Amino acid sequence: MLKIENxxxxxxxxxxxxxxxxxxxxxxxxxxxGPNGSGKSTLASVLAGRxxxxxxxxxxxxxGKNLLEMSPEERAREGVFLAxxxxxxxxxxxxxxxxxxxxxxxxxxxxMPSLDSKEFLKLMKExxxxxxxxxxxxxRSVNEGFSGGEKKRNEIFQMAMLEPxxxxxxxxxxxxxxxxxxxxxxxxxxxxxxxxxxxxITHYQRLLDHIVPDFVHVLYKGRIVKSGTKDLALELEExxxxxxxxxxxxxx
Amino acid sequence: MTQVAxxxxxxxxxxxxxxxxxxxxxxxxPEIREAGINAFRTTGFPGVKHEEWKYFNLSPILQARFAIxxxxxxxxxxxxxxxxxxxxxxxALVLVFVNGIFRKDLSDMKESRVVAGSLLNHDGRKYLxxxxxxxxxxxxxxxxAFFSDGAFITIPANENVEMPVHILHLNDSRSQGTVxxxxxxxxAEKNSQAQVIxxxxxxxxxxxxxxxxxxxxxxxxxxxxxxxxxxxESVKAFHIxxxxxxxxxxxxxxxxxxxxxxxxxxxxxxxxxxxxxxTSHLNGLTLVGGRQVVDHHTVVDHAKPNCYSNQLYKSIxxxxxxxxxxxxxxxxxxxxxxxxxxSNKTVLLSDDAVMNTKPQLEIFADDVKCSxxxxxGQLDEDALFYFxxxxxxxxxxxxxxxxxxxxxxxxxxNNDSLKSNVLHLLSEKLHAQIxxxxx
Numbered sequence: 001m002l003k004i005e006n007x008x009x010x011x012x013x014x015x016x017x018x019x020x021x022x023x024x025x026x027x028x029x030x031x032x033x034g035p036n037g038s039g040k041s042t043l044a045s046v047l048a049g050r051x052x053x054x055x056x057x058x059x060x061x062x063x064g065k066n067l068l069e070m071s072p073e074e075r076a077r078e079g080v081f082l083a084x085x086x087x088x089x090x091x092x093x094x095x096x097x098x099x100x101x102x103x104x105x106x107x108x109x110x111x112m113p114s115l116d117s118k119e120f121l122k123l124m125k126e127x128x129x130x131x132x133x134x135x136x137x138x139x140r141s142v143n144e145g146f147s148g149g150e151k152k153r154n155e156i157f158q159m160a161m162l163e164p165x166x167x168x169x170x171x172x173x174x175x176x177x178x179x180x181x182x183x184x185x186x187x188x189x190x191x192x193x194x195x196x197x198x199x200x201i202t203h204y205q206r207l208l209d210h211i212v213p214d215f216v217h218v219l220y221k222g223r224i225v226k227s228g229t230k231d232l233a234l235e236l237e238e239x240x241x242x243x244x245x246x247x248x249x250x251x252x
Numbered sequence: 253m254t255q256v257a258x259x260x261x262x263x264x265x266x267x268x269x270x271x272x273x274x275x276x277x278x279x280x281x282p283e284i285r286e287a288g289i290n291a292f293r294t295t296g297f298p299g300v301k302h303e304e305w306k307y308f309n310l311s312p313i314l315q316a317r318f319a320i321x322x323x324x325x326x327x328x329x330x331x332x333x334x335x336x337x338x339x340x341x342x343x344a345l346v347l348v349f350v351n352g353i354f355r356k357d358l359s360d361m362k363e364s365r366v367v368a369g370s371l372l373n374h375d376g377r378k379y380l381x382x383x384x385x386x387x388x389x390x391x392x393x394x395x396x397a398f399f400s401d402g403a404f405i406t407i408p409a410n411e412n413v414e415m416p417v418h419i420l421h422l423n424d425s426r427s428q429g430t431v432x433x434x435x436x437x438x439x440a441e442k443n444s445q446a447q448v449i450x451x452x453x454x455x456x457x458x459x460x461x462x463x464x465x466x467x468x469x470x471x472x473x474x475x476x477x478x479x480x481x482x483x484x485e486s487v488k489a490f491h492i493x494x495x496x497x498x499x500x501x502x503x504x505x506x507x508x509x510x511x512x513x514x515x516x517x518x519x520x521x522x523x524x525x526x527x528x529x530x531t532s533h534l535n536g537l538t539l540v541g542g543r544q545v546v547d548h549h550t551v552v553d554h555a556k557p558n559c560y561s562n563q564l565y566k567s568i569x570x571x572x573x574x575x576x577x578x579x580x581x582x583x584x585x586x587x588x589x590x591x592x593x594x595s596n597k598t599v600l601l602s603d604d605a606v607m608n609t610k611p612q613l614e615i616f617a618d619d620v621k622c623s624x625x626x627x628x629g630q631l632d633e634d635a636l637f638y639f640x641x642x643x644x645x646x647x648x649x650x651x652x653x654x655x656x657x658x659x660x661x662x663x664x665x666n667n668d669s670l671k672s673n674v675l676h677l678l679s680e681k682l683h684a685q686i687x688x689x690x691x
Contacts, residue, residue, distance in 0.1 A: 092657060093652055
């Protein structure tokens with residue numbers, strides 16, 4: 001599904017990723033953890049194609065294709081989905097209108113016919129239930145005036161609508177209270193399938209109580225320095241990140 | 253185009269043409285024409301240092317030597333040619349004017365409680381030529397001097413009319429660059445309610461043309477009138493328009509001006525609250541590129557207490573286009589408890605587009621609420637990325653953001669047909685593959 005090899009990336013002349021490698025197979029959930037500033041969000045941005053980030057070395061192969069050569073919209077149409085850490089508010093475009101446009105672009109790319117309004121509404125209703133969204137949220141402008149929790153739910157709702165193959169969740173748990181966290185996690189779990197993979201980026205272990213990963217990786221100074229199972233996340237929760245830092249200092 | 257005309261000063265050219273014009277077509281509206289040409293003779297055209305005109309380069313208009321539109325019927329225009337401009341909906345009563353002259357044969361006259369037709373067939377004397385100040389508005393004076401016909405619309409007292417009235421103005425410069433002098437008179441009598449839409453188009457895009465229009469609107473006690481304008485002329489067309497609205501007690505006047513066409517466009521809008529309890533909404537949407545220039549000058553004259561006005565002008569400027577917004581709010585000494593707001597927002601799509609904005613508040617009363625604001629910026633890169641990250645192509649993502657920016661102005665148009673026409677135009681102008689939807 002996804003193979004990241006020796007990825008180096010910088011933003012504003014500052015090196016953030018320094019040789020990151022990661023391999024994700026269909027159906028797997030990988031958690032990426034790490035202290036602040038370790039490059040977690042940069043990884044998400046690079047995978048989604050944000051132009052401010054410059055890849056200086058390495059490669060990313062997604063379903064046999066060179067992901068780094070694709071525009072952001074091509075990646076999305078090919079099934080890469082980034083759930084944003086800070087979803088943007090866009091006054092003037094309704095959520096429903098936005099999603100209908102996006103969905104039909106993705107369908108067009110797959111050679112599928114556009115959905116008409118009736119079919120779209122039916123699909124929307126079905127997926128709204130997944131993240132306990134009410135109808136008014138879809139009628140409002142994209143994320144405008146949404147609470148932190150509503151924004152994150154809206155990301156998962158969009159994910160459910162677009163049915164991507166590779167879902168990247170960038171700190172989806174940040175700013176969520178325990179109820180919102182449960183709703184978001186349930187939404188994600190409802191989308192798990194044997195051909196859909198997840199990269200869950202998080203600072204805290206608590207999200208992983210709800211979305212149980214197959215693998216946990218620790219990102220430090222732009223590289224994965226430790227990989228393990230979900231037990232690694234528990235260890236991090238217990239000990240913090242300092243022991244990783246100490247280990248690295250010894251290795252360096 | 254004669255040798256003599258080329259050598260004359262612009263002012264002398266029009267005075268000379270007026271002599272010929274009067275001799276040939278002298279008998280219509282004699283007092284108004286006389287007052288017009290006299291005022292124009294005194295003032296001439298505004299100079300480059302004139303405060304009201306300093307961002308607007310008049311010289312292409314003044315240097316051109318247009319043929320003066322005459323009352324003669326222009327041949328060779330069919331209903332089919334006009335049908336694409338009929339954007340007010342199938343139910344609308346449509347008055348078609350070619351170079352300012354009413355064309356019943358091209359119009360859609362319908363049974364309506366509105367009195368609508370040519371100024372030549374109705375008595376507008378009580379109102380016609382009463383608005384504005386000729387000594388300060390040379391183009392208005394020029395229209396007075398040369399107009400031969402116009403739209404006459406009266407909404408009788410107590411009538412709430414659903415059927416919109418569409419005044420459709422065509423400038424025909426197919427054989428030669430022509431200056432036309434369209435004229436509209438709209439009277440909403442007491443307790444009446446209606447919508448009037450005026451659109452401006454040109455029938456060619458190879459010759460320069462000039463549309464010099466004047467619209468006089470009178471909204472009586474408790475009446476409510478929506479007047480929408482769509483300007484979609486060729487990029488070789490020049491347009492200078494004056495719109496005056498005079499409001500009586502507890503009346504409402506809403507206007508939305510959508511400008512997508514025209515090479516040099518100047519819109520002068522003046523609203524007077526002549527009695528208490530008036531409400532006005534002034535909205536504008538400008539979407540231009542290339543070397544287009546669009547200049548909106550608004551004046552809201554709050555003369556009496558307890559009135560409300562709200563202006564929202566938005567522009568999307570691409571290429572080397574140039575936008576101007578000059579919004580004046582005058583609150584006179586008696587006009588206590590006035591609420592007057594103004595907002596001008598612009599998106600610049602290119603590094604070469606320019607916007608000049610100038611709020612002008614003159615407040616002589618002490619118990620009022622007035623505000624103004626102006627923003628000029630570019631499309632939000634983060635929002636653009638958000639759309640693209642969901643599979644929407646870059647061009648469409650930009651178009652969607654522009655659409656989002658413009659939507660609160662478009663939403664204010666109370667005519668579904670015109671609204672969808674504007675949305676379609678927007679999508680076309682922004683080269684979007686997707687069609688927009690308001691919901």
